[in-house]
Amino acid sequence: MVKVGIVGGTGYTGVELLRLLAQHPQAQVEVITSRSEAGLPVADLYPNLRGHYDGLAFSVPDIKTLGACDVVFFATPHGVAHALAGELLAAGTRIIDLSADFRLQDADEWAKWYGQPHGAPELLADAVYGLPEVNREQIRQARLIAVPGCYPTATQLGFLPLLEAGLADNTRLIADCKSGVSGAGRGASVGSLFCEAGESMKAYAVKGHRHLPEITQGLRRAAGGEVGLTFVPHLTPMIRGIHSTLYATVVDKSVDLQALYEARYADEPFVDVMPAGSHPETRSVRGANVCRIAVHRPQDGDLVVVLSVIDNLVKGASGQAVQNMNILFGLDERFGLSHAGMLP
Numbered sequence: 001m002v003k004v005g006i007v008g009g010t011g012y013t014g015v016e017l018l019r020l021l022a023q024h025p026q027a028q029v030e031v032i033t034s035r036s037e038a039g040l041p042v043a044d045l046y047p048n049l050r051g052h053y054d055g056l057a058f059s060v061p062d063i064k065t066l067g068a069c070d071v072v073f074f075a076t077p078h079g080v081a082h083a084l085a086g087e088l089l090a091a092g093t094r095i096i097d098l099s100a101d102f103r104l105q106d107a108d109e110w111a112k113w114y115g116q117p118h119g120a121p122e123l124l125a126d127a128v129y130g131l132p133e134v135n136r137e138q139i140r141q142a143r144l145i146a147v148p149g150c151y152p153t154a155t156q157l158g159f160l161p162l163l164e165a166g167l168a169d170n171t172r173l174i175a176d177c178k179s180g181v182s183g184a185g186r187g188a189s190v191g192s193l194f195c196e197a198g199e200s201m202k203a204y205a206v207k208g209h210r211h212l213p214e215i216t217q218g219l220r221r222a223a224g225g226e227v228g229l230t231f232v233p234h235l236t237p238m239i240r241g242i243h244s245t246l247y248a249t250v251v252d253k254s255v256d257l258q259a260l261y262e263a264r265y266a267d268e269p270f271v272d273v274m275p276a277g278s279h280p281e282t283r284s285v286r287g288a289n290v291c292r293i294a295v296h297r298p299q300d301g302d303l304v305v306v307l308s309v310i311d312n313l314v315k316g317a318s319g320q321a322v323q324n325m326n327i328l329f330g331l332d333e334r335f336g337l338s339h340a341g342m343l344p
Contacts, residue, residue: 002329005069005093006032007061007084008076011186013098015046016318017073020289022052024322024336026329031065034058067091071328073321074099082119085144089123094328095144096321102127102146103214113210130324131218132333133157133268139327147324148218150316151177151211151233154244156218157271157291158308161264162257163222167250168304171228174247175215180238180282183312191235203234240313241282246306253302257295265293269333270315270323280309287311288341289319311341 004021008014009032021027032042037058043050045058059065061084066072072088074081074097081101088095104110105127107118118124128142129135131153139145148156155175162168178201184192191197212231219227236243250257258276265271272292274280280292288311296305310316319337326333 002027002325002331003068003070004029004325005066005072007066007072007074008034008080009042009058010034010037010045011075012182012313013317013321014075015049016313017075017321018042018046018049018053020314020318020322020336022049023339026331026335027325029053029056030069032056032058033061033066035060063087063091067093069093071096071325073097073325074101075318078114079116079119085120085123089126089143094142096130096147096324096328097145098147098317098321100149100210100214102144103129103148103152104217109213113208113213129218130320131156132320132323132327133265133271134160134218134221136327139324140330142328145324145328147317147321149211149214150179150183150242150310150312151175151209151231151244152214152218153316153320154242154291154308154310155215155231155246156222158244158246158293158306159219159248160222161261162248162250162304162306163219163227164264165255165260166223167252167255167260168223168248169251170219170223170225172249173219173227173229175229175231175244176234176247177232177242177244178234178236179312180236180241182239183242184235197235198237201234201236203232206232209233238282240286240311242310242312242316243282244306244308246308248304248306249302250297250304251302253297253300257297257304261293261295270337278307280307282309282311283343284341285309285311285315286342287314288339289315289323289337290341291315
């Protein structure tokens, strides 16, 4: 049984971790921390977890208690994992970080996008980027795993087959992405109010979003060189889900793109390449650790349109974190994650 600790359990990714781990046959949550809710039973804050975590209460973070766990998940704002990661790693505890703290390999670039110096640059060399479809073997040996962001997960999985095969014009990639409001987190803000976000849709951060360097970093690895990416995120009036519409120009129109995508993801348990002509919906992945992809070539031209959908809180965050844990401890990758999406 894997002994699990969770730092920062009061946000959406924290409660999603708890929901998924409650169904896991080989994991036991031993401790969950929150300075603001210390002493409060988990089931009092999250009634949906009644009967699953009775007796478990939030506590103040303590290195000794967390260090007794086999793995600690950080479901925290950026900067928090920097302060605690070193001591936990020294104690032999493995870390799976859902924040952005270790996703970028360049500390200066991280500081540029997150507005503060990187708090643990000495650990960046140890950090493995936790996209299983790319780094599964490295994840197996990792001490510190950086779980990809939600937009980067949907976008990279959509572009990867084209870039790895050298089929795309890497200089002109476009990611037009829409996210549900839960992507903004559980903290109160005017932009997330129902009256502000309901019955409306808007683009934001067009000049540059924090996920841009992470996406670009991954696409460069896939392409084996520099890429030119335009990434435009949008806020949509739904709770969960990301829909990424991706555009690329192919340099060889003779390649069967449907076969390419099916072959690339044939052995991936959580990527579903849909039949030719499909249009995946975000509701089909709601609550599930699945990325559904469809590939199109309108009018049989050289422009490829890839549709990629995920639940931002599952494959885009907590589900992918659990998937990483399963790989890390040699468990069945599907443990705790085999449930279907929720309809309606």
